[in-house]
Amino acid sequence: GENVEQHPSTLSVQEGDSAVIKCTYSDSASNYFPWYKQELGKRPQLIIDIRSNVGEKKDQRIAVTLNKTAKHFSLHITETQPEDSAVYFCAALSGANSKLTFGKGITLSVRP
Amino acid sequence: DTGVSQDPRHKITKRGQNVTFRCDPISEHNRLYWYRQTLGQGPEFLTYFQNEAQLEKSRLLSDRFSAERPKGSFSTLEIQRTEQGDSAMYLCASSWGQGAWDTQYFGPGTRLTVL
Numbered sequence: 001g002e003n004v005e006q007h008p009s010t011l012s013v014q015e016g017d018s019a020v021i022k023c024t025y026s027d028s029a030s031n032y033f034p035w036y037k038q039e040l041g042k043r044p045q046l047i048i049d050i051r052s053n054v055g056e057k058k059d060q061r062i063a064v065t066l067n068k069t070a071k072h073f074s075l076h077i078t079e080t081q082p083e084d085s086a087v088y089f090c091a092a093l094s095g096a097n098s099k100l101t102f103g104k105g106i107t108l109s110v111r112p
Numbered sequence: 113d114t115g116v117s118q119d120p121r122h123k124i125t126k127r128g129q130n131v132t133f134r135c136d137p138i139s140e141h142n143r144l145y146w147y148r149q150t151l152g153q154g155p156e157f158l159t160y161f162q163n164e165a166q167l168e169k170s171r172l173l174s175d176r177f178s179a180e181r182p183k184g185s186f187s188t189l190e191i192q193r194t195e196q197g198d199s200a201m202y203l204c205a206s207s208w209g210q211g212a213w214d215t216q217y218f219g220p221g222t223r224l225t226v227l
Contacts, residue, residue, distance in 0.1 A: 031213070032213045043116075043219060044218045045218070089154045093213070098143060098207065098209075099157045099168060100157065102155050103154050104153055104154050105153070
């Protein structure tokens with residue numbers, strides 16, 4: 001089955017700096033890669049996603065890049081703000097059953 | 113609120129008791145998923161419905177777990193003879209689509225504590 005790994009497990013940045021979170025996946029058949037943000041005690045919220053036929057997608061301060069050959073994808077947050085502090089999960093979807101496999105999450109802390 | 117809703121939000125039970133959780137998906141969403149999340153981990157897939165049909169179950173879903181979506185709308189997840197290892201956040205998600213690239217929207221979860 002699919003295996004998704006996230007690195008690093010924690011990340012601390014100064015407000016205004018950029019943050020990059022990387023994920024790797026194992027199943028070359030995976031074709032959809034969402035990123036979720038989860039604040040303490042709240043539901044995972046989709047922040048951006050990318051499909052396998054696209055190499056990069058951007059939405060304001062957030063961008064995601066996908067390298068299918070290397071089987072990794074990354075979340076880029078620019079001009080970080082304290083409210084960006086949360087746990088970020090990457091996930092990969094393969095097959096026709098819409099089953100998402102999640103990474104373990106990265107705790108991002110933005111220091112004011 | 114037109115998002116995914118779950119009930120109850122918290123459940124404390126004693127080992128050996130049965131519990132049932134409910135999920136109401138976003139209206140008109142044909143797909144519904146159950147995930148389990150433990151502290152420090154990402155959500156783990158449990159099961160998936162398309163309309164009323166349960167199309168896949170994870171090996172994590174022992175025979176003590178059963179899920180239904182009788183009319184293709186809300187879903188219930190029942191855990192029989194609960195064990196302390198069942199303590200977790202149970203998340204429901206829903207999506208609309210026919211293909212494999214549906215965006216899944218999560219509910220707030222039901223936090224289960226088994227004493």
